[in-house]
Amino acid sequence: MAVVSELIRKESDKTLSFGDYTLGTKSKLDNFDFEGDLYKVKTFKEVTKLERNGLFVYESIPGTAVEHFSVKENEVEFTVEGESDAQITLELEPETEYEIFVGDGDAGVMKTNLGGKLSLSVELEADSSVKVKVAKK
Numbered sequence: 001m002a003v004v005s006e007l008i009r010k011e012s013d014k015t016l017s018f019g020d021y022t023l024g025t026k027s028k029l030d031n032f033d034f035e036g037d038l039y040k041v042k043t044f045k046e047v048t049k050l051e052r053n054g055l056f057v058y059e060s061i062p063g064t065a066v067e068h069f070s071v072k073e074n075e076v077e078f079t080v081e082g083e084s085d086a087q088i089t090l091e092l093e094p095e096t097e098y099e100i101f102v103g104d105g106d107a108g109v110m111k112t113n114l115g116g117k118l119s120l121s122v123e124l125e126a127d128s129s130v131k132v133k134v135a136k137k
Helices: none
Strands: 008-010 015-017 027-033 037-044 047-052 055-061 065-071 075-081 086-091 099-103 103-112 117-122 128-134
Touching: 008 027, 008 128, 015 037, 015 047, 027 047, 047 065, 055 065, 075 086, 099 117
Parallel strands: none
Antiparallel strands: 008 015, 015 065, 027 037, 037 047, 047 055, 055 086, 065 075, 075 128, 086 117, 099 103, 099 128
16 A cells, blocks of 8 residues: 555545655645545545545544545554554544444544544554445444
């Protein structure tokens, strides 16, 4: 896996890939059309953010590269890469329990807050990626 040099792109499997954690300065791409929605990505070494139609979707601190980001009715799946461990925040349904899977392991159940935010930590190392799945319980 590598950084997404075009900042955001559509994949052949109808998913999105975005983010470039190697950038020293902030870069952004706005009004990226994907399946009828407009996406905005901001990314560099310190943070990667994704918005859909002006609303929060994804944020990582520090910045990451995300491939095959897929949002379905009851789950979010993606593969993430970064230079070091990352704190990832997703926007989901408010006050709802989700089962978290990181890599090959079950990371347990977490409940979103009143605003629907769910934060999880992912252990990352340079030149390797980790699969993340968040499924509604």
